[in-house]
Amino acid sequence: MDIKTLYQLSYGIYIITSARGDKLNGQIANTLFQITSEPPAIAVSINKQNLTHEFIHDSRVFAASILSQDTPLSFIGNFGFKSGRDIDKFAQVNYKIGKTGAPIVLDHALGYLEAKVINEVDVGTHTIFTGDLIEAETLKSGEPMTYAYYHDVKRGTAPKTAPTYRKEEKEVKKAAKYKCTVCGYIYDPEKGDPDGGIAPGTPFEEIPNDWVCPVCGARKEQFEKIGE
């Protein structure tokens, strides 16, 4: 068994949202797919621990925004590495309420889908919600973000609750890297942090003190050195 096999599967990156009463929430997901064409239906896989899971389960609706390839890591961090139990993820975000009542994130979205839940399938840590497509719109042209691009080019990470979570984000090169103790993001001096204006080749020690983790916003002192 070679666990690296699983890195060869291709996915997009989406914001899945729902509402309960007048509370809105959303999270990042990679497992969203069309399951039938006539009538069009889609499915999404959500971790049972997530607040969005509760909202979809209770309200029976969800929406999905298809993220553009140039979405900043911090935007993904806001939805993917924080909990709606602690913060209002929609506070600084441009969105609208869709036909189903679910909020639709418009920032960095190429298009969106809305669905009414028709079935739930228990798959252990996650539930697959299947839904009839109620609405679909394209918002702008552009390349969608893929999980491979997010991981390999943007060097983003996955939280422990993701189906694609990798136990060891193994690092082999010599440069001293630092890992965020909050979200697992690794600062690699060879790559720098383009989103935060840190040029490639900048050692961790030379990053300004007000620099924050590009994924989750943690402070510099919350990083620790990774040993070889």
Added chain:
Amino acid sequence: MNLLALRKLRYGLYVVGSRRKDRFNGLIANGVSQVSAVPANFVVSINKENLTHEFIKASKVLSFSVLSKNTPLSFIGRFGFNSGREIDKFKGVSYKIGKTGAPIVLDNTLAYVEANVINEADLGTHTIFIAQMVDSDIIREGEPMTYDYYSEVKRGPTSKKSSLYIEQIAATKAQKYQCRRCSSIYDPEFGDPDGNVSPGTSFELLPDDWKCPICGASKNYFDKLEGTE
């Protein structure tokens, strides 16, 4: 409602294999996704009309092979546009029998997973099988084929039985021809790189022994595609 939004979803392209007693079959699928990490569970969405659907139902085992970006269209045509009711799709193909007994395609394969079916859900035209991983391995290094690369760059057609099927739209002016057998479209602007036909070659100038890159049909299986401007 604009269904083109669905075209922005991203998928890989896989050969899904299964067996019923001594018979093997397989097909091309995009609806393959990991749905949990511990244990590693997958969903595989299959059209109910396909023979592979019957086989998975009967044996409760399946494999999927992650196809390389370099996979020739003819290989995808073999598994995607033929029926195992008519031909033996595994004839001439390199494969092995996995721990579950499912056949695993090795040609053009970067990696594979084999799994036992633990649950299924009826979705109308399709069934989603929930399967727990039994074994997996990497076969070779390379970039995986994605559905959008297959569709947009290789110009591969989408089966009417696919969940992604949208009525083909012939939008541009160049005179295109469509294969009656597999509905693949010859686009002169693009040529047929797999068949060494350079971009800009009109259909009329194709050699008489030219064959459909997907299903192998001869040139006279092609009909002029009327413009829809």
